[in-house]
Amino acid sequence: MFRVKAILKDEKQRARYFHEMAGDSRTLELLLNTCYRIGITPLSANDGSKEGMLSNIVLELNKKNLNSIGVLMDLVEEIPNSEFNIKSNSDEITAELSFSTKDSEQFFTLIKDTLEASVIEKNHGYSYTVMSTVYNIAKIVKEALEANVSFATNEKLYDLGKCGVSLYKDNQADKVDTKNPDDIYEIIEKLKTKFALHLPTIFFCSFEELRTFYFELDETVYSKDIDGDNNGQ
Amino acid sequence: MDNNLKRSIILEHYQHPHHRGLVDDKSYIKANMNNESCIDELNVMVKEEDGILKDIRFDGEACALCISSASIMTDTLIGKKIEDVEKILTNFLNMATEKPYDEKLLEEAIVYNDVSKSPNREKCVLLSWWAIEKILNELKDKKHK
Numbered sequence: 524m525f526r527v528k529a530i531l532k533d534e535k536q537r538a539r540y541f542h543e544m545a546g547d548s549r550t551l552e553l554l555l556n557t558c559y560r561i562g563i564t565p566l567s568a569n570d571g572s573k574e575g576m577l578s579n580i581v582l583e584l585n586k587k588n589l590n591s592i593g594v595l596m597d598l599v600e601e602i603p604n605s606e607f608n609i610k611s612n613s614d615e616i617t618a619e620l621s622f623s624t625k626d627s628e629q630f631f632t633l634i635k636d637t638l639e640a641s642v643i644e645k646n647h648g649y650s651y652t653v654m655s656t657v658y659n660i661a662k663i664v665k666e667a668l669e670a671n672v673s674f675a676t677n678e679k680l681y682d683l684g685k686c687g688v689s690l691y692k693d694n695q696a697d698k699v700d701t702k703n704p705d706d707i708y709e710i711i712e713k714l715k716t717k718f719a720l721h722l723p724t725i726f727f728c729s730f731e732e733l734r735t736f737y738f739e740l741d742e743t744v745y746s747k748d749i750d751g752d753n754n755g756q
Numbered sequence: 757m758d759n760n761l762k763r764s765i766i767l768e769h770y771q772h773p774h775h776r777g778l779v780d781d782k783s784y785i786k787a788n789m790n791n792e793s794c795i796d797e798l799n800v801m802v803k804e805e806d807g808i809l810k811d812i813r814f815d816g817e818a819c820a821l822c823i824s825s826a827s828i829m830t831d832t833l834i835g836k837k838i839e840d841v842e843k844i845l846t847n848f849l850n851m852a853t854e855k856p857y858d859e860k861l862l863e864e865a866i867v868y869n870d871v872s873k874s875p876n877r878e879k880c881v882l883l884s885w886w887a888i889e890k891i892l893n894e895l896k897d898k899k900h901k
Contacts, residue, residue, distance in 0.1 A: 586797065586817045647777070647815065655817055731771060738767050738820045745877055 546570040550631040554580065557635045561642045563588045566617060571627045578630070579621035584609060589658055591641040592618045593650030598637060599681050602630050607681075609654075609674040611661035613693075653686075653730050660737050664690055667744045670722055671696075684729050688736075691723035699723045707732050714739035762867040769824035774831055776823075778815045785894055787887040791879045796822040800887035804895055807838050812888070819880050825868060826884035832863050833888065842892065848885055852878055 541559070545552035548570035555565045564583040571578030584592055596607045598620065605622035622630060661672045669692065676686040689699045707728040713719050714736070720743065728736065784801040791797070798816035802809055812830040833841050848865055850857040854872045871881045 589817060658817070659819060734771055734820075735767065738770055741820050742763075745874060 541565070544568045547572055548628060548631065550628045550635070551578075551580075554631045554635040554638075557638055558582060561588075561591065561638060563591060563638070566615075570631075571623070577621045577623050578627035579619055580634070581617050581619045584616040584618045584654075584658060584661075586658060589654040590644075590647050590651045591638055593648065593654040594637055594641040595620050595634065596654065596676065596681070597648070597650050598634060599676060599678050601633065603678075606675060606677045609657050609661065609672070611665050611672045613665065613669070613671075616658065616661045616665075649730075653733070656730070656734050656737050660688075660733075660740065663737075663740055663744055668692075668720070668722070673699075680727075684731075685727060686730065686733065687725065687727045688733065689723065689725035690720075695723040699725050701725060707736060711736055711739050714743045718743045757866060757869075762870075765828075765864060765867050766821070766824045769827040770820045773814075773823050773827035775811075775813050775827065775834070776815055778813050784811070784813070785891050787890045787894075789883050789887045789890075791818075791822070791883050796880055796883050798822065798826060798883055798887060800826070800884055800891065802888065802891045804838070809833055809836055809838065809841055814884060814887075818883070821871075821877055821880040822883050825865075825881045828864050828867070829884045829888065832865050838892065838895070841888070845885060845889055845892070849882070849889075852882055 541552050541555040544555055544565065545568060551568055551570050555568055558565045558580070565580060566583055567579075567581045569576055569579050582588075582592065582595075595618065599605045599607050602620075602622045603624055605620060608619045608621075610617050610619070620634065624630060657672070657674045660674075664670045664672050668690075670690055671693065673689045673691075674686055675688075680686055687701075687704075689701075691699050705724050705726045707726045710720070710724060710726060711732075713721075720740065778799060778801055781803070784803045786799060786801045789796075789798045789800065796816070796818035798814055798818055800812065800814045803811040812834050814826045814830065818826070832844060836844070844861050844865075847857040847859075847861045848868075851859075851862065851866075851869055852871050859866050859869070868881045871878055
């Protein structure tokens with residue numbers, strides 16, 4: 524799997540990167556070219572041809588491409604065994620769509636067509652609102668708390684309008700316990716009444732609850748100093 | 757107004773913003789606004805007929821305060837005559853910058869009466885209102901031509 528960190532400057536260099544990232548998949552290569560053409564930088568990709576490997580694409584998330592990345596999230600309902608993630612660290616915010624299927628070519632084409640259509644469609648859907656919320660959370664968490672965010676949803680969760688979110692500092696990645704999630708209402712209440720957020724935390728919530736969480740986080744960060752906890756409570 | 761009530765009004769407008777989404781109609785006047793100190797970028801469009809703001813729409817990528825303020829702004833100004841809109845706008849800007857203002861004119865927008873205490877959030881709250889100011893100036897320019 525190749526990871527593109529450099530800015531892709533010209534046709535020749537761009538084609539080489541995408542060709543290498545796409546492995547033996549011509550449809551993945553076309554998808555990566557489409558991403559770049561519509562203003563989304565592909566960071567890495569895998570055609571899923573090696574046994575045990577998922578097919579995936581990792582794209583840079585920024586405020587200009589929230590709508591297109593949002594429609595990518597919608598695809599978890601159409602691509603079997605798929606998962607959509609947003610991850611942030613001190614350098615970047617990335618979106619990843621991964622899936623496990625024998626016919627990845629068909630789905631790379633579906634993703635390509637969906638992304639192309641998203642650029643033409645001017646009206647933003649609900650997934651844009653979700654993306655915007657996750658992006659805002661990632662920005663606050665990165666800039667004000669110097670911590671990372673991981674957001675995930677899949678077909679089952681997305682169908683219920685739900686997601687999983689974890690927030691943690693660099694040295695806390697191994698302390699995020701997915702089997703013991705926190706209660707979103709307790710977190711929101713703590714943010715609201717005590718102006719505190721303990722890290723690391725992981726919670727499962729609806730998209731509406733996620734927006735409330737962002738609202739309280741925003742209020743807390745901008746009105747009082749947040750009480751970060753590096754002890755992993 | 758009680759702080760919890762203010763918070764719940766702001767949250768409700770953020771969760772379910774009114775008049776969000778742009779329309780493809782050339783009779784609207786548009787303004788694009790950026791807030792460099794935050795992530796806010798809003799597009800606001802206004803339909804004016806016979807000196808009345810018949811419709812206001814907005815969309816964009818913005819923080820909770822910015823979205824809620826834009827939603828409240830649309831509720832407050834739609835259906836008002838331009839001269840009344842100008843009065844409300846002046847009073848809102850005065851409120852946000854700690855100058856004397858008439859709170860009766862501001863309706864629900866009074867929920868931001870503490871924003872001057874958080875200077876880094878002033879722009880978030882004001883962005884959509886500045887867009888209206890810009891559009892009103894454009895309307896005036898058009899009428900003078």
